[in-house]
Amino acid sequence: MMLDPLTLVLFAPLFGAVAAFVFPRAAAAVGLGAVLVTCGAVLWLAQQVLAAGAVTVALGGWEPPLGIALRADGLAVAMLAMTAVVGLLVSASALDALREARQQQYFWPLWLLLLTGMNGVYLGTDVFNLYVMIEVIALAAVGLTVLSGTREAVRAGLEYMYASILGALLFLLGVGFVYLQLGRLDFEGLNSAEPSGALSAALALMVIGLLLKTALFPLHFWLPAAHANATAPASALLSGLVVKAALYIFLRLSTYMPLPDEILITLIGTLGAGAVLWGGVQALRAERLKLLVAWSTVVQIGLIFIAFARAGQIGLTESWKAAALLILAHGVAKAAMFLAAGRIKDEVGHDVIRDLDRSSIRPTLAQFTFALAAISIIGLPPSLGFIGKWSLMEGAMAAGYWHWVAVTMIGTLLSVAYFSRVFAGFLRFDRMRGELAEHKGWAVADIAPLTLALAAISLGLMATPILSFLELGYPFGATP
Amino acid sequence: MTDTLTEMLTTLNGSLLSDAPLLPLFILLTSLLASPVLFALPESAARLRAGINLTVAALKVALVGWLGIKVGQGVVYDISFNMLPGLEFKLQADPLAILFVSLSAILWLVTTVYSVGYLERGPHRARFFGFFSLCVAATVGIAMAGNLFTFLIFYELLTLATYPLVIHKGSAEALRAGRIYLIYTLAGGLVLLLGTLGLWVLAGTTDFTPGGVLEDVVAENRLAAQALFVVLVGALGVKAALVPFHAWLPTAMVAPAPVSALLHAVAVVKAGAFGIMRVVYEVFGIETAQALGMTAPLAALAGVTIIYGSLRAITQDDIKKRLAYSTVSQVSYITLGVALASPIAAVGALAHLIHQGLMKITMFMAAGNLAEGLGVKKVSEMNGVGRAMPGTMLAFSAAALAMIGLPPLAGFVSKWYLAQGGLDAGAGWVIALLLGSSLLNAFYFLPMLYRAWFRDGTIEAPARPRIGWMLAAPPVATALMVLFVGGFANAPFSPLEWTRFVVAIEYQE
Amino acid sequence: MTDPVLVFDLLLAAAVVALAVASLSVRDLFMAIVLFITFGLLSALAWVRLSAPDVALAEAAIGTGVTGALLLKTLHHLRYVTGTLDRDPPPSVTPATPVPAPVIWANAAFCGLITLGLAAAFLGAPQAGPGFDPLVAEALPASGVEHPVTAVLLNFRAYDTLMEGVVLLAAVIAVWQIERGLSDAPAPALGEIFDGFARLTLPAIVVVGTYLLWKGAEAPGGAFQGGAVLAAVGLLLLLSRLYVPQPAHRGVARWAFVLGTGVFAGVALLVAGGGRVAFEYPAEHAKTLILLIEALVTISIAVTLAALFHGREPVALPSSGGKKDA
Amino acid sequence: MPELTPALIYGVTGIAVFAIGLVGALCAQDRLRRVLALKLCSVGAGFILVVAAWRDPPDAPDPVPHALVITGIVVMVSATAVALALIRRLQSLEAEDDA
16 A cells, blocks of 8 residues: 555545544544544645645546546645644544533534545545535535534534535536536636636536635525534634635636636625624624624635735736735634633633623633634734735735725724723723632643644744745746 | 863853843843732732832843943944844834833833832732732833834833723723724834835835935935824824824823823823934934925924913812823924934934823822822822921922923933034024913912912811822932932933933934 | 427426416415425436436435425425315415515616526526546446446545535434424325325335335446335335334434445445545445445435325324423 | 427426426425425436436437436435434424523
8 A cells, every 4th residue: 555645635534533422532642643543644745745746646546537646735735734733623622622522423524524625625636526525525624513412503404504515516507517518527717718708607506605605795595504513623623714715716716717807806805804704893892702703704805805806907917825824813813812712701701792701700811812812813913814904015015905904904993993892891990790710821722722822823924935835836826 | 072062061051141131021021920920819919019110120120230231332333133034123222222221111110019008908919910010021121122113013002001000990981982092003003014115115114314314215215204204103193192182191091090100101191202203213213204395294293282281281170180281292302403403403302201190190190199098189288297297298399390391301312412402403482482481381380389288288188198108208209310410410320411311323423 | 300309398397387477376375385395306407318217316306306395295294284174165375465566676677697698608508518428427437326327426536425424314303303293283294096006016116116226336326216116105104004103103213314325435434544545435336336326326215215204203293182292 | 499308308407497496495494395395306406317318219328317316315315314414403492491
């Protein structure tokens, strides 16, 4: 048997999921091991990509269009790495956060299947295969959403399921049209196709499906409840990682099937702006901490689409980088934030924002982590979120798109406003019931979110290497 | 073989010790690295915390002194790496940076001593000193930022690090003040981000260069350059408390006394004023700024702020509020000196950056002592406090008289140069302004001194004020510095001398 | 228009559309499901007409058969939980919350937009455009099987098929996870007569399923259809209470669920090496391996579909069913 | 007016079925009926793919779309099963809360 890292990245979590399901008592150990192996495989793959550029494997030895190929370039590996690292830390915190044996027993196989699906998406080069992958993701994600078993979670999970199925079906129909038009399904084929109206319609269908899955305003309706009611590790995975899969497919597709015209790009940007404003207002009104964080995901998705739409003067070849930076930044920071919110809820006993300051228990370290994550999400220097926002605004300004700059700034102010509601709850002490419990920092469970939050901030200092890594294998360059 | 090794070792040794190219970074890291350690210390480890604080603060003063000597000898420090393609994170130690970094290092040491005494048994000390340390790191970063981008990074860090300090008491009032503070400064920071981006897009660089980087842009697009000036100075004006962006400063008075002292003397308002200096001198260049027609309005705005702040100060009964409005007024002297576009006024502005810091920190620490020792928080309660706390009140009086501009105290020196500069720039109104302002200063400071020394106490003074040496000594020390920098203004390595050195560079004489 | 086959096409199409509308608009949910099943069977018929017998078989067995059974079971459960099992006519089981008018308009606009796009795309696409057929025909001899659909499913695009198994696995894990500690609604049971019928038919169905699987290598049929037919066995067993899942069977069930996927993935990995990549079966063993995988996948599909029908994980419930779980 | 062929007839049928399902999925209020509607959408999409494989004369259709539809059917039954399980669970929880 000869392994290559591409296959290993896919199969390690898959075998892990199978083993974790068959041996429920050892689920946690198996799961953690599988995630570790996946991390190693991603590292190995990154090394190969660094050395030789994009890596491709035609599975079964059948070259596309007949067979399916896996391809890893800089962008794909960056997404894989983000997923693996965030996944590893979320896994570590799940060991503590999920106290019921039953939750542990189901969390691991579902999460590993989710990881399989996401890795498959990042490596996929075939639109039908991507459809199957997003379904793997969808089912596992719904399973994770309802892990807590509360009525609200199940209700939110059902809405999520409807949206997910519908999004996938729209995507499938788009795939059907692509086949009808081109007779092939691989990216290469899409890339060499003559642009036509029918192809644009097919692309539009797929894009709508993806927007539904990634929850771009106004198709975001299912997201806040689903992300707010899941258990903390699940929320972290859903918000930090899962929505990124559809976003990534969107980024890829729009390279291979360029969006037909400026109007559509503007439309997408406008929806992004809508998300930033509407999500911001809803976050200001949210009564519960996790709900606020979930709305902030809606805002951030909008921001990523603005980054995508602002295009700059050189179009997508430039703007995807800002979008990719924001995707990575949000993945890391939001996972940290949800884990921290979960810790706060655990310690305080509730997550009603206006009553946070009544608690005499102050989980200092979790609060600190939350604040650090907020720095990246607001986009304050030197975090990766800041670098992403800077790239966005720089491009927009250079291209003279002042309205996008304005929307971004308003969004930033809104985010300061809604996060400062939370900070006030952390730092106010005169409404406390009873004596302040002595400094309860340094719980082991805080280490994972803290690491993530610190990573979100310090990755900003590494933006230049990250950017040059993203460009390996010309993911969006002149020679795809 | 051995020779090569020896040679290598010598080079290494030489580069590390004698030149120490990373010295600015070490200075930054002293407080930056101390911060997580301080956060992590348990609440009860008070002695260890105090030890670390004082050691690091003293170490920083020593390092800054070394750096100052080196820069005086003409050594150039420049540390940079790419954050984004072409966009650098850059630390440099030019004479202007040395000026500000020395101020912050020395006053941090003093304030640290004071804070240790002040917070002896207060809650959340780990948090306090962690952020305190971070705040000083941010100030050092602001001082040594080699371009506007780096400046922006530390400027935002400063906001984030001071917010928890402002709301340290955790009361509803503190949180309200904190929210106002956060909204003002983060909005200002956002506008600064916009300005930095604009500069980057227009000029392709954000470097601080004496003489400015915008000559070409001004030739091409005058309007854009003017807009950029308004955006940048407006953004910095928020922290510098220029009218009409000053409202956050008086509300932020709920902060504990050492925080107020730091905010007013070194950290926040000074960061704004220092930023205006960098932008006018080294982004636009004083000649370009003048050619754009932007300096005169800025001078006028500074003038308005000076008078407005003083007028408001008179009506305040709360001591700290009165001092806060006084800061609004006094910090604008710096802006005024910059905006007058005369090298002599610039000397005054730079000197005032230091002098105002020394004077104001003395007064805030003294005010803190009054509140701690006697429970006196209002001007109307100050009757007879001079006899109850003579050391503190002597320090306070010296600083107040210096503020008014009594020769040969510190305030007089800066005002003198500002007035000279006004004449030099052909702006005679500055003389009137300074006179008027000094009169107003007298109007709100002298009654305090009168009450303290010449009125009988309405409160029963305790036999021994309940403050330890850690509270009593710092204001006295800074008051002595006020006396020194005024009295020995022309001594080598006095702030004034260094200021002349800086101005020579900025005006490219 | 004179072509009688075209007339048949038009009639069939009209019937399919009419049934689709009817199944969504009829008030009674039971009727809706019955109409849906009819709709599914007619669609399958249409696909036979379009020379897609494999697809038709899969749609009839899985898309209509298993899905219909799932829907009916769920309806039964809902009526049981809400206590409306015996009421006639049965009321709507979910409380209808009024939807605000703007949302309805937005939805309508969304539907309209998409339908327009669909129509435009379809009419703009070439009729009988290019396709894979030449490629498949060329590669078929090397695939190890004779039937092109099977070759595509288990060789050329085996990766997709593996992931399809993963989807099924994810589904059964999710379902077990979701339906814990449910108040134990009695499964809809068949009458005694039907019981006997089941006993008689079961062996026959097993034979048919196995045959389909075997035929899959050269003629329509294959793992999925075979699996679906075998799953029907499972459904009947469950319905007739000939088999009642026990907590002790869970371990075996888990193994059965993962069997197909696990072996499929394992083989895919193990064949790699010596210049071959994953999924690249050695030519001389291709048929054996494919048949092995197909057989195991069939078993897994059958067990998984039956488990999906059964729903909740067979755990020991507290004796007083309907207790709130912790 | 394009020529009337089986491909056209069933293609339009597929689109119609998908559209009907879409309306149902978005506008139906009953949970079960929404699942039904989504299933209709999937059949509609299946029609399009089967039509894409259709060749005239009908002796050698393209096998790849057929394989895709079969995969799609299995995926859909999995999703349906999960959705229905959620519906059952939710109904039980609501019934418990009411009780």
